[in-house]
């Protein structure tokens with residue numbers, strides 16, 4: 001069984017790190033990789049000992065498993081795949097309604113890393129968590145770079161500086177990492193999430209949980225947030241507006257899978273914030289949690305900077321590559337049996353992450 005890794009063209013992250021080749025060779029017989037696959041993550045071609053460098057077209061037409069990060073294989077290239085080949089990438093089918101239809105017509109066996117269930121068993125394959133964790137960490141560092149103040153309390157001969165106040169909206173994987181990072185840097189942190197289950201996690205990181213009464217029950221939503229009632233949203237908006245006005249940094253991470261991100265900070269709130277404060281919106285690519293946020297841009301509203309960036313994992317390509325590559329390795333260890341992937345298997349991880357099959 002040959003596995004081939006394609007270089008990513010949207011980021012510096014590599015789907016394969018050198019340390020994983022020997023581990024992969026216990027699961028498959030041959031590892032192919034595109035030249036300079038790890039260049040952006042500071043891995044040289046010669047580091048990939050025991051892997052064979054092949055061209056993109058050789059990998060697409062000859063590998064049994066083709067691995068990408070962001071899918072960019074063209075229809076013509078899909079048609080050149082081996083009939084039984086499996087393509088693994090972050091397809092995000094919940095954000096593209098025509099994708100499954102297109103891949104089905106092309107008879108592609110596609111596994112989407114972002115469809116792997118968020119269960120304990122699948123934790124080691126969870127690319128969403130890997131990338132969100134980096135994004136959460138980076139979000140605070142990005143805010144820091146734009147801030148005109150210290151984050152921790154400083155007692156100096158010239159006088160004392162008060163610690164900055166951080167408000168984290170959405171306490172999932174990214175939000176919890178942002179809380180931990182802001183706390184390590186000495187900020188006073190408050191956090192809010194509609195899922196009451198995260199309250200204890202927020203508190204255990206040393207942050208205060210902002211409570212809004214009357215959230216809808218989300219225990220049947222597979223761990224994801226559910227849409228809230230209008231009344232709840234109004235109460236939430238009023239409290240967030242109040243907290244935002246005192247914050248030096250706000251990190252927003254709230255997502256609703258397959259739907260536009262909830263608007264948590266209105267333009268009115270932004271205009272009432274202190275000049276010099278910074279909002280980092282990780283949901284910018286799905287419409288943003290903050291009004292006025294533009295993905296991949298920094299917008300200045302009366303001295304308040306709104307940084308829209310949903311790809312902060314790209315700022316740490318080396319560790320992002322290690323985590324993505326480990327997630328792939330762990331998935332393969334789970335789904336390759338006797339040198340093959342049984343696409344008809346009712347295994348929970350495989351059946352949920354296969355988005356299209358050739359038969």
Ligand code: NAD
Pocket residue numbers: 117118119120122123126128129132169170171172173174175192193194195222223224225253254255256257262264
């Ligand atoms: P996500 O990226 O889908 O959303 C980020 C956070 O925003 C979530 O905590 C969500 O509740 C919150 N949010 C949504 N709407 C909001 C609103 N209107 N106001 C405030 N907050 C709002 O979340 P994620 O980090 O991908 O995590 C999704 C779920 O998966 C969570 O329950 C998480 O604990 C779970 N998870 C499980 C595992 C595992 O068991 N293997 C691993 C990772 C995550």
